[in-house]
Structure formats: C-alpha cells, structure tokens
Amino acid sequence: PQQCDLTGWWKNDLGSRMQVFKVENDGTFSGEYHTAVSSAMKPIQPSPLVGSQHLDEDGQCTFGFTVNWKKFSDSTAVFVGQCFNGGDGKEVLHTSWLLREKVDAESNDWKATRTGRNTFARMG
Numbered sequence: 001p002q003q004c005d006l007t008g009w010w011k012n013d014l015g016s017r018m019q020v021f022k023v024e025n026d027g028t029f030s031g032e033y034h035t036a037v038s039s040a041m042k043p044i045q046p047s048p049l050v051g052s053q054h055l056d057e058d059g060q061c062t063f064g065f066t067v068n069w070k071k072f073s074d075s076t077a078v079f080v081g082q083c084f085n086g087g088d089g090k091e092v093l094h095t096s097w098l099l100r101e102k103v104d105a106e107s108n109d110w111k112a113t114r115t116g117r118n119t120f121a122r123m124g
C-alpha cells in the first residue's frame, strides 16, 4: 500500500486550506493553516502549524498537528487523524480537532474548548 505523505496542499470541508512543507525523516513536519472560518471578529491570517506523522511501513499513517492562531486573541487548535487512500486513489485525511480559545476568567474555562471533525482532500 502506498505510503501516505502529508507534504503539499490540502483543503477541508469548511474550505480551509493547509500547506504541509517537507516531512522530515522522523515524521515531523511544519506548515501553514489558512482557515476559512473563525468566530473571531477579525479575518484570520495564515498561521503556523507543527506536527508529526507515523511513517510505519504499511502506510495509512496517523498524525497530529497543532495550529497557533496569530494576530488576534490567542487560540490553539490540535488536530489528530489518519490518511486514507480513497477508493478513487485520492488521498483523504479524516481528522478530529480541539479548539481552545483564551477566556478572561477561570470561571469561564468550562466554555473555552470546542471540538469537531474535518475531512481534507488534496488540492489540485
């Protein structure tokens, strides 16, 4: 089975785009995340991501990455997922995420984390 290499451009079901730069030999990678959506007031700048993927010999790799959103009230998203070879030979990433937004009081900590799922397909 084909080794899943995350390098390149991906687009998810929300229209967000992710560029993964080179994946190192130890599976670590970095890139940029261009979110199409935000509950913040201002438009979001592309933000850095860092992560790592398993490179076991049988492909179908699991991975995780963290996005730190820049240039406005700070928040962090972590994604975990797995790469699959869709039946049509196209690679797809199925992910779950946690989004932590900064809250101003500890008493609001309970409402600071959202969760969801995203599916990514290769662009182009």
Ligand SMILES: O=C(CCCC[C@@H]1SC[C@@H]2NC(=O)N[C@@H]21)Nc1ccc([N+](=O)[O-])cc1
Pocket: 012, 014, 016, 035, 036, 037, 038, 039, 040, 041, 044, 069, 073, 074, 075, 077, 097, 099, 101, 102, 118
């Ligand atoms: O909105 C943000 C940062 C952008 C989060 C985008 C999320 S990540 C999981 C999901 N998958 C995507 O492709 N995009 C969404 N931060 C934020 C939001 C609200 C406030 N706030 O103060 O209300 C502060 C920061």
